[in-house]
Amino acid sequence: MTQLIALWHFERRLILPAALISVIAGAISRLPVQLAGLENAADSTWISVPTVARSYLLLSLVFHGVTYELRKPQEYHFYHNLGLGRIHLWATTAVFSLIIGLLINLIL
């Protein structure tokens, strides 16, 4: 249980920025279609869901690298003491982002 809570604390720092930029990327990817007036009635959403999902998958890994490998590598020690090594944390981020990416695709 302790490890699950620690993993949540580790991941929650990545979720918001990755999700925010993914949504922006999804909206921007639809801009040319909307500006050109090419959207049809069946596809009139303001956002491209597949782009959001793919961006999230990529960006959460990028944010993991920037936050924990470049900016705050010493924070790995906190999780290491709890039994969560660096490889474990990278794997968790990959799995977590894959799940969230799939959920975005399924739900939206």
Next chain:
Amino acid sequence: MKLRADSIHKYFGEAAVLTGAYLTCETGGVVGLVGRNGCGKSTLLRVIMRLLPADGAFVEVDDTYIKSARQLPGRLAYLPQDGWLPDHLRIRQALRLYCPQPYRSQLEGHAWVQPFLDRKCYQVSAGQLRLIECLLILHSRAPIVLLDEPFNGIAPIQKEEIIRLIRAQAEQAGKGIVLTDHDYRHVWQAATRLVVLKDRNVYTLQKKEELKNFGYLPDSAWV
């Protein structure tokens, strides 16, 4: 419980830092590890914790071979030199993750911790945070604790309190503690056994005066 780190070999490129180093620590004892700058004290602790890949290392706590982080909970905990508490975490959340009861309740009422309980780590000054980090590790679940320069950035009066706490955790709570710091007088005060890292190996000292023989203190130093 007993920590046994044996045949520790570590090279950085061609440079040998540790060649067959040996270190033990039993619960109830405080091992003071001293040595010159760059002699490999932190490297030794990081290899023991499996934070750094070694060219050879046998580390066990009782009969459990420590191969990776997975074996650490409930056995070993490490206080690194630099701030390691996640910035976005509140002190109370860190306590919940690290400290079992009744330690957690004790610390929540501790004068060094209580005013900052609901602050995030980045909102606490470096010195205060160091005190909290020391308390957190010393009251963690692990029976063996490795402290790398715990007195960094701590006021003299609070150093005395940390020493008292280290001794208390060893004698009363039965923890085994490995302590390294450049403030050798404080290490000497806290330790029940002193070892020195010299020429890539660890040697046990019988008397403080031997620190001069190992080239750690100048001949003129008063010990």
